[in-house]
Amino acid sequence: MSQNSGTPLNILVLVKHVPDVQFERHLSAPENRLDRADSVLSELDEYAIEAALALAESRGGDKAGNTVTTLTMGPSAAVNAVKKSLQMGATSGVHICDPALAGSDAVTTSMVLAAAVQSLGGFDIVLTGMASTDAETSLVPASLAERLGLAMLTNLSTLELAPGSTTITGVREAEEGAQSLEAPLPVLISVTDQANEPRYPNFRGILGAKKKKIVTLTLEELGLDAAAVGAEGSATRVVSAQARPPRSGGEIITDSGSAGIALVDFLTDAKLL
Amino acid sequence: MSNILVYIHAPAPVPTKSQRELLALAASLGEVHAVLGGPADPIALEALTSAGANGFYTAAGGIDPAALLSPAVCLLTAAVRESAATAVLLPNSIEGREIAARAAVRLDSGVITDAIEVDAELLVTKSVLAGSYTVKAQVTRGPALITLKPNSVQLPAHETASAAAAPVRELELGDNAPAARITGTRPRTSSGRPALAEARFVVAGGRGVDGDFSAVEDLADALGAAVGASRAATDAGWIDHSAQVGQTGTTVSPQLYISAGISGAIQQKAGMQSAKTIIAINKDPDAPVFEIADLGIVGDLTQVLPQAAAEIRRRKA
Numbered sequence: 089m090s091q092n093s094g095t096p097l098n099i100l101v102l103v104k105h106v107p108d109v110q111f112e113r114h115l116s117a118p119e120n121r122l123d124r125a126d127s128v129l130s131e132l133d134e135y136a137i138e139a140a141l142a143l144a145e146s147r148g149g150d151k152a153g154n155t156v157t158t159l160t161m162g163p164s165a166a167v168n169a170v171k172k173s174l175q176m177g178a179t180s181g182v183h184i185c186d187p188a189l190a191g192s193d194a195v196t197t198s199m200v201l202a203a204a205v206q207s208l209g210g211f212d213i214v215l216t217g218m219a220s221t222d223a224e225t226s227l228v229p230a231s232l233a234e235r236l237g238l239a240m241l242t243n244l245s246t247l248e249l250a251p252g253s254t255t256i257t258g259v260r261e262a263e264e265g266a267q268s269l270e271a272p273l274p275v276l277i278s279v280t281d282q283a284n285e286p287r288y289p290n291f292r293g294i295l296g297a298k299k300k301k302i303v304t305l306t307l308e309e310l311g312l313d314a315a316a317v318g319a320e321g322s323a324t325r326v327v328s329a330q331a332r333p334p335r336s337g338g339e340i341i342t343d344s345g346s347a348g349i350a351l352v353d354f355l356t357d358a359k360l361l
Numbered sequence: 362m363s364n365i366l367v368y369i370h371a372p373a374p375v376p377t378k379s380q381r382e383l384l385a386l387a388a389s390l391g392e393v394h395a396v397l398g399g400p401a402d403p404i405a406l407e408a409l410t411s412a413g414a415n416g417f418y419t420a421a422g423g424i425d426p427a428a429l430l431s432p433a434v435c436l437l438t439a440a441v442r443e444s445a446a447t448a449v450l451l452p453n454s455i456e457g458r459e460i461a462a463r464a465a466v467r468l469d470s471g472v473i474t475d476a477i478e479v480d481a482e483l484l485v486t487k488s489v490l491a492g493s494y495t496v497k498a499q500v501t502r503g504p505a506l507i508t509l510k511p512n513s514v515q516l517p518a519h520e521t522a523s524a525a526a527a528p529v530r531e532l533e534l535g536d537n538a539p540a541a542r543i544t545g546t547r548p549r550t551s552s553g554r555p556a557l558a559e560a561r562f563v564v565a566g567g568r569g570v571d572g573d574f575s576a577v578e579d580l581a582d583a584l585g586a587a588v589g590a591s592r593a594a595t596d597a598g599w600i601d602h603s604a605q606v607g608q609t610g611t612t613v614s615p616q617l618y619i620s621a622g623i624s625g626a627i628q629q630k631a632g633m634q635s636a637k638t639i640i641a642i643n644k645d646p647d648a649p650v651f652e653i654a655d656l657g658i659v660g661d662l663t664q665v666l667p668q669a670a671a672e673i674r675r676r677k678a
């Protein structure tokens with residue numbers, strides 16, 4: 089690599105451990121919290137990991153001093169989201185774990201993540217998924233960038249950092265059309281599932297991950313007060329939750345030449361025409 | 362009476378349906394001021410007034426159109442402080458969520474996304490986990506920042522045209538956070554069809570259309586519907602990504618969703634199962650989409666869709 093490839097990058101990727109979307113998911117009484125058994129790395133965070141790895145590789149990878157650190161906040165099992173990211177190729181991981189964190193909403197989560205980002209220090213790029221597949225708020229990336237005073241490029245479907253450049257460019261599908269965006273480093277970026285094709289961990293990656301370092305952080309180590317986080321510290325509260333009766337399938341017909349007419353009859357009966 | 366703010370991202374001479382819904386909901390909760398995320402001409406101000414705004418907040422010196430959302434966050438925060446609003450309603454779009462998230466940090470308050478209902482006590486109803494639960498949630502500290510899903514509010518049958526636009530207050534933006542720059546926008550090519558998120562009817566096609574969306578589009582036009590698609594169809598490049606319905610596309614809650622050649626994966630269902638009526642056409646009788654369809658047709662979409670479109674046109678004639 090020539091000098092033109094630029095200075096090495098320190099990239100932080102935020103990953104979340106979430107209940108597998110392929111199974112039924114449950115809120116449990118009395119606090120209406122999500123049952124977190126059968127959890128996996130949030131699918132949408134794989135795109136953020138892939139984007140980080142590709143950026144680091146474009147500057148010569150580990151050997152050239154680029155690092156990809158992954159960070160999660162969650163209960164003990166959440167470390168598995170970090171482990172998967174290490175198998176994919178991340179350099180090292182951080183797990184914020186503290187019982188007081190249970191019940192934190194998105195904006196409060198961003199406060200804890202911001203404290204961790206500040207204490208770890210020195211990142212050029214913070215990368216996140218477009219949304220977590222459990223909470224699906226998309227609030228964490230923007231509120232985190234706001235706390236850190238970073239410019240934010242969210243929901244990017246393409247992203248580019250030219251060799252030697254310190255300006256990130258990308259495109260997002262906004263309300264008014266496809267917007268071309270740019271911002272100088274340091275920056276926070278969230279990527280959509282259009283951004284890339286996440287790699288699968290290969291055999292070497294899985295073996296190599298066992299030797300990689302994962303640091304665990306507690307609230308105290310972050311200098312945060314238990315009363316400021318969790319359900320108590322959050323400014324939103326779920327008051328009640330009701331399982332929606334599963335949508336029952338209706339009538340099923342097999343086309344024998346006139347199902348198009350039957351479809352229109354159905355619309356007429358339902359007063360939709 | 363409490364003050365409610367509504368964030369209008371792009372004021373236009375004819376407000377969008379989503380903007381009307383935001384204003385109508387706000388009017389049921391209190392005195393309404395619209396915070397304008399872009400320039401508004403007198404016609405736009407009159408139209409927004411007719412739709413429920415009792416006043417407006419704009420930025421002194423205007424909003425830098427190339428700065429990505431930061432000026433809007435400053436303006437909204439200033440408007441909350443000025444009006445002592447108890448709630449701010451925003452669109453559920455990328456923009457609305459991002460502005461809400463950033464304002465919540467500045468105001469030390471909470472955000473609830475995906476609202477489908479807000480009552481007088483500001484208790485918010487939303488559905489979570491891809492529609493498997495309905496929850497009621499509340500902001501417990503600071504002004505309630507709420508992003509509203511389209512197609513959630515019943516609009517008045519007719520608006521009372523107002524004689525004149527409501528008054529406009531200009532606010533100083535103060536310090537701007539570092540912002541990304543918008544260096545270009547490629548507007549969507551208009552299909553002439555209703556906007557997907559707001560449409561009353563949607564006809565969607567998946568991998569089963571096998572590269573040809575014309576039968577889907579033709580039925581959509583016979584019904585006056587928007588056209589949707591599965592990710593398999595948009596990834597294949599058969600139709601623009603903006604047509605994608607689902608977890609990572611648009612969420613729709615139309616009166617009618619016709620799904621053709623779509624298997625019904627969880628990520629697709631997440632974006633359409635709150636439709637009032639679902640009709641599915643699939644040649645595989647075991648397709649999961651049939652589990653949620655009010656009418657399931659096991660058949661070939663290339664036969665069923667054109668026949669239905671022709672029959673609708675015949676009956677309408």
Ligand SMILES: Cc1cc2nc3c(=O)[nH]c(=O)nc-3n(C[C@H](O)[C@H](O)[C@H](O)COP(=O)(O)OP(=O)(O)OC[C@H]3O[C@@H](n4cnc5c(N)ncnc54)[C@H](O)[C@@H]3O)c2cc1C
Pocket residue numbers: 131132281566567568569570590591592593594605606607608609610621622623624625626627628629632642643644645648660661662663
């Ligand atoms: C992170 C992530 C996010 C995703 N987000 C989304 C999303 O937002 N939206 C989304 O839709 N998907 C999303 N997906 C993809 C999703 O998992 C499915 O792969 C996708 O929905 C499948 O599309 P499909 O039903 O069109 O294709 P398939 O699953 O291949 O189904 C095609 C169907 O067409 C039927 N068929 C074929 N020919 C005919 C014919 N002539 N007439 C009638 N029926 C026919 C077949 O029987 C089959 O059931 C996401 C996936 C991931 C991993």
Ligand SMILES: Nc1ncnc2c1ncn2[C@@H]1O[C@H](COP(=O)(O)O)[C@@H](O)[C@H]1O
Pocket residue numbers: 102103104130132133136159160161162194197215216217218219220221223224225226227228229
């Ligand atoms: N508990 C968490 N730990 C680490 N990252 C998170 C956490 N929650 C959310 N994120 C990040 O923020 C993104 C958006 O999540 P959300 O705002 O919950 O929809 C996710 O894709 C993650 O990258």
